[in-house]
Amino acid sequence: MSQEHQNTQIGAAGSIALETENKLGGNKKTLLVRVGDYTVENPLTVIGTVIFLAIVILSAFAPFFATHDPLEQNILSRLEDRSAEHLLGTDMFGRDTWSRILYGLQLSLIIGLLSTALALVFGTALGILAGYRGGWTDIIIMRVMDMLLAFPTLITGLLIVAVLGANFVNIVLAITVTIIPMFARVARAPTIALKEREFVESCRAMGYSDLRIMIFHITPNVIGEVMVLASLWAAYAIRIEAYLSFIGLGVAPPTPTLGTMIREGFEFILDAPYVSIYPGLAVLIVVLALNLIGDGLRDSIDPKLRD
Amino acid sequence: MGAYIFGRSLSAVPTLFGVLTIVFVLIRIAPGDPALAILGDNASQEALDAFRERMGLNEPILAQYLDFLTQIARGSLGDSMVSGKPVLDSVFEVLPYTLELAFAAIVIGVIIGVPLGIWAALTRDGWVDNTLRVISLLGLSFPAFLTAILLILWLAIEVPLFPVISNPDGALGARLYNLFLPAFSLGLILVAYVVRTTRSSMLDVLSEDYIRTARAKGAPGRRLIYHHALRNALIPIVTVVGLYFGLLIGNSVLTEIVFNRPGLGKLIVLSLNQRDYTTLQGLLVVVAFMVVLVNLLTDLVYGLIDPRVKFK
DSSP states (O other): OOHHHHHHHHHHHHHHHHHHHHHHHHHHHHHHHHHHHHHHHOHHHHHHHHHHHHHHHHHHTHHHHOSSOTTOOOGGGTTOOOOSSSTTOBOTTOOBHHHHHHHHHHHHHHHHHHHHHHHHHHHHHHHHHHHHHOHHHHHHHHHHHHHHHTSOHHHHHHHHHHHHOSSHHHHHHHHHHHHHHHHHHHHHHHHHHHTTSHHHHHHHHTTOOHHHIIIIIIHHHHHHHHHHHHHHHHHHHHHHHHHHHHHTOSSOTTSOOHHHHHHHHHTTTTTOTHHHHHHHHHHHHHHHHHHHHHHHHHHHHOGGGOO | OHHHHHHHHHHHHHHHHHHHHHHHHHHHTOSSOHHHHHHOTTOOHHHHHHHHHHHTTTSOHHHHHHHHHHHHHTTOOOBOTTTOOBHHHHHHHHHHHHHHHHHHHHHHHHHHHHHHHHHHHHTTTSHHHHHHHHHHHHHHHSOHHHHHHHHHIIIIIISOOSOSSOOOOSSHHHHHHHHHHHHHHHHHHHHHHHHHHHHHHHHHHHTSHHHHHHHHTTOOHHHIIIIIIHHHHHHHHHHHHHHTHHHHHHHHHHHHHHHTOOSHHHHHHHHHHHTOHHHHHHHHHHHHHHHHHHHHHHHHHHHHHOTTOOOO
């Protein structure tokens, strides 16, 4: 067989692969359009997005929106209720609650989004690897994921942070580990279906390596579903961070974290309930915003997924 | 059915084994010397050596691992590093409190959640359905401690119906009365999940042919919903309740802290603070085994309700 002939054959296979992928690309576009349409039809998603963006802006420019230094103590004005001077009152050291919430949100968002992103990368990779390779690789990876899921997430997180020490890196690590299995599960299922499709077969026929197929051909088709669920798990991650710092395993004081503020305020629940309620509401609002976004997006991808 | 139960139970064995390994590894990667952590910096070299010897910390890691597994196989979780008490005793002392809390929360979650879910399904896309959807999303987003704090403020301080601190002992009546507020605050989380699952599962079932047939044959609406539809719709609800058992156990840590109730969660936090690694190890084994067991039971119940389920 001449070299030229071989090339045309590969060319033909390549163009089939390209065509199939373009078709899939087309599907992805309609998916985006569907997401867009749905968003217009579903005001809840829009509300969630607006709230979330507002929180991101407020916390990203915390020094600008804060009315006080979050660490500045003033023993003369402790446990005050709302006033023009202190928008959301003060805590037991006279620190300004509004300013502390802004900085606390900043930390919550950074930890929550960072650990979700890390879990997304590693979890999706593991899920695709398990689904694509099948056999023992699949059994081992998914068994380990099942084992991790046997521990309640909060308890896994609590344990990792307690054992390794409560600091920023370990908290991110702990939350990442607890949500990796969920991403792995979501990425694995569609991979199993995708690997039987013609475009993957033609990639294989062209001699693409498994790694290349997984990264450039499977991942783009799985990532949509994974991203949608990422917003729901970001909400989860932010809540776990708040729980950990509530238990006393957060980023060390005096850095304001929402969970720590709630725990400290809880001691004064009889005299000044607002000290713990405002940071609690801040956690609620950011988690709710992410859930609203995720819930709507999930509906638009598959209305049957709404459970 | 027998084969299904056997097969499914057998498949839990490697998971349990893996869980034990994970617990063992996690506890061992803790930085710092447990002997120093427990006896303090001023402890004499002899005391430290004796402690390490007694706890088997001098043995090679593989021998420690095998010891750990044999111990578990013999049904023991070892002794506490701090009090010297058998870990199993301390666990069983507080386990009933957490179990009654989780169980009461499940009852509350199902009692409130299932009817609301049916209501939402029957009024699909109407204002009741939409309101319930927003409320359940709100419920999903509520941090466990905020629910607890607000309930205390409202039902224990504002309107002093219930005690602020939940005293877990006493006669049955008093015990249930004390349990109500913590269980309600934990159960509310589950309500949101149950409403959503009941709704979607009822909608699925209501669109099936046999329901149309029953309707065509003139089955009255109420009977149709409760007798024909709900029975099949229950399957996913059982699964969700089983799945969220772990979530409830995890969140009970927070509920127990806020309501100052004894339980597994409080014991976990206490042994973390005391660096009591043997107790911690035992607690984790118990928690993970419970979750695996509940998942197993859920699958078995699933097989009982739906004879089509086969073990693969």
